[in-house]
Amino acid sequence: MIYLLFLIWITVSLSFAEQFYDPSDCSSDTSHPGSRYTCDSVRQSCRTYLVYRANQHFGLQKLVNISALFRINPDELLHLNNIASPSETLKPGREVLLPITCLCSGQYFQAGLNYTVPERTSISEIACGVFEGLSKSLTLLRENPSQGNDVELGGKLLVPLRCSCPDNFTGVNQVKYLVTYPLLEGDGIIPLSMKFSISVHDLLAANHLEPKSTVFPNTTVLVPLKSDPSINFNIPDSPPPTPGFLPTATVEKTKNTKLKNLYIAGSIVGFLLVTVALLACGLYVKALKKWKGERLQSFTDRNSVLSGSTARSSPLSGQTGRSSTNSCLSPDLLAGIKFSLYNYGIDDIKRVTNDFNEDTNKIGEQVYKGLIDNESVMIKQMKFEDIRRVIDMHSKINHVNIVNLHGVCYGENDFTWSYLVFEFPANGCLRDCLSDQAHRLDWSRRTQIAFDVATVLHYLHYCIFPSYAHMSVNSRNIYVTSKWRAKLANIGSTLAVTSSTRNENADTVDGLVIPEYPMTRPASLKVDIFAFGVVLLELISGNDATKGTLLKDSIGFLGGGENEGGCFEQLRSFIDPCLKDEYLLAEALCLAVLAKACIEDDPLRRPSMDDILKVLGRMV
Incomplete structure (x- = not known):
């Protein structure tokens, strides 16, 4: 009889849940004992508590929001x-104590909560950020x-x-x-x-x-309490650790003379x-200046050969500060940026x-403007x-036509x-400059901006290894300095690729569908050429490509077909009216033909950035 009672006691004891500590991170994709607390067939529910911390990143600093x-x-x-x-x-x-009802659901305890996502985010950010693990x-x-x-x-x-x-x-014993x-x-x-106020x-x-x-x-850990909970916020900052126990971070701070001397020595060596x-x-830098002169002459000679003229220098040479050789200056000096x-x-x-x-500082999707040390900055989330x-x-990278990166602000963890x-x-941005009715860009500034953008794209395509396709060239990612020179932004948002790499995401550029997308996916470098052609059309016409204006169809008169009014008349009607007659019609025609070549349906028929620079170098 005693033996039978003992077996019953053992059976009942084993039926109760044993709660283990799970040492894996909140975002871990592996389940461990303690990842969820198990329940038994006896205790189906109870009134208990959670601890939550006021969270400034999700607007949960007020009790009313937490509740x-x-x-x-x-x-x-x-x-x-x-x-x-x-x-x-x-x-x-x-820390805030929250009373909850804990229920046994299946084989696990849980307090089920319905949550509506306020903005597009990830599961990890919700679990480990909003709900803090x-x-x-x-x-x-x-x-x-x-x-x-x-x-979503x-x-x-x-x-x-x-x-x-x-x-x-x-x-x-007697845990409440x-x-x-x-x-x-x-x-x-x-x-x-x-x-x-419990024992270790x-x-x-x-x-x-x-x-x-x-x-x-x-x-998470479970804190066993024998009475109603209360939190003592007045504990010492650095309690002495007990022998044999390892906390999550060292709390003991010592003022060691040897350590201090080591810091001093390290500072001197540094x-x-x-x-x-x-x-x-x-x-x-001194050696680099010498190399630049030699490189410039070499590049000029190469352009002359490629253009089929050995008796005449390349149109890019002789343009102060505008030679395409600038695009090849990428010294490893900046590798420590x-x-x-x-x-x-x-x-x-x-x-x-x-x-x-959002009313005064937001200038784009997750992009804000501000002023740091009297210098205007863009802050990208x-x-x-x-x-x-x-x-x-x-x-x-190191190029004068790329927007400079000044600093960084890291979140508290990977999920913020x-x-x-x-x-x-x-x-x-260039789009704002083209839309400004009061201060429209004149023709010379537009051709200079086109040259600057071509220069930096040439640098990304040919002067770094592996080649880098920007994949997001548009008038909103091109910025204009006080001296009306162009700088390309949004560098690094896509992976470096070679000219044969296919990109699985890009299918449109400023509203124009990339022709090769439905069949083969676009060749990445040629997508930049296509996008550059769209920017050229915006520079010529002043129109916004994203507003549904069919810029590609607007230059159909360049195809050689019969069009009412003639080629030049239609070109004049296509050019930004605010320019009036303050431009060279021959240059406008040259840019329009170049833009048409850039947005050819067949990517193999589009020019390279090397070819584009040769054309633009004659204008600036």
């Missing part, structure tokens, strides 16, 4: 969290099988928040609540036990952790290295953009992985927005 996210009455949270008003702005990272991205995907990794605006998700109910077999607590960098078992032993036992176990940021590097740079970028804080970015004011690609690209800070040329 709305979790569908909780804000008045219920005031006394529990010792907060005076639901509209009070909380300090970023301020209270639900893993893998769990979120499994609960919403119809959704992919990217969720207005998408509806079921968010299974991690929670658990005590079963009194967790190794901790198991509070789900998300860990940050610097959190450890000791400060956590002090924060909730109970905290380890509730999560099946050994005394020498390590806990990691972006994970200063000497910088001095040597500057001297080397000076010698390099990504290590010398200014690192801005998010507060700096918010200040110069008036907290991302990007994903972390895209930031790295753009910086890597800018570390390989990061920002790049670029120069903002004084006259804004």
Whole structure:
């Protein structure tokens, strides 16, 4: 009889859930014990708590917004969290206790929450950013099988928040609540036990952790409480670690004389290295000037041969500051740009953009303007992985007609927005200059801008390895300086490709369908040629290609067919009327014919940037 009772006790004990700690990151795509807390057939639900931190990145710094996210009455949270008003702005990272009902669903505990996505984002950003790891991205995907990794605006998700109910077999006696607590960098078992006034032993036992176990940021632990929860915010900043336990980050700080001397020695050595590097740079620039002269003559001779004229110099030579050889200056001197970028804080970015004011500072999709040290800048909001690609690209290039990259502002982690800070040329984008009725561009400035854009595209196509196709050349990605010179922006948004590489995404340029797209996908470098032709048509006509104007059809009179009014008359009607007669008709015809060649249906019939430069070099 006693043996039978013992077997029953063992069976019942094993039926209760054992909650393990999952050391994997919130965004991990692998399931581990503890990724979801298991439930048993006895305890089906309970009233428990979650800890959430005021989050400035998602507008969740006020209690009223946090309560709305979790569908909780804000008045219920005031006394529990010792907060005076639901509209009070909380300090970023301020911890808030949230009462929830934890239910056993299938084999796992969870607090199900319906969430409507306010803007296009990723599953990882929702799980690890908005909900701070209270639900893993893998769990979120499994609960919403119809959704992919990217969720569109207005998408509806079921968010299974991690929670658990005590079963009194967790190794901790008389547990009333198991509070789900998300860990940050610097959190450890000791400060956590002090924060909730519980023993380290109970905290380890509730999560099946050994005394020498390590806990990691972006994970969760269960805090076992024997009474109603309260958080002690007045714990010491650096509690001494217990022997054998490894927190997520070292909290002990010592003032070591040897370490201080090491810092001083390192600073001296660093200063000497910088001095040597500057001297080397000076010698390099001196040698580079000599090389440029030799390179210019070589390139001029090559152009003469390619143009079929050996007795006459290339039209590109003799143009001060306009030779296509400028496009080939890519010294490795700038390879360290990504290590010398200014690192801005998010507060700096918010200040110069008036907290991302869309009415006064937004100038494009996820692009804002601002003023830093009396210099106009563009601030582009990007994903972390895209930031790295753009910086890597800018570390390989050096061209006067490319918008300069000044600095970077990294997000707190891979799932928050990061920002790049670029120069903002004084006259804004080319499209705005062409649309300005009061200060329209004259003809000479338009031909100079065309030459500048061709020069930088020639540089990207021929003077870096591997060849780089911009894939987004248009009048909104071309900026105009105070001296009316063009600079190309949005460098690095596509991968470097060779001339035979196919791009799977580009199918239109400013509203014009790339002819080869439906059959073969476009050859990447030829897509830039097509796009450049569209820019030429905008420069000639002043029309905006994105507004449905069929610019390609507008130059049909160049095909040699019978058209009413004659070729020159139709050309005059196509040219921007604000230019009046202040242009050379022969140059306008030359540009129009060049543009028509660039947007040929057959990509093999389009000219190369080398050929384009030879034509434009005769005009500027």
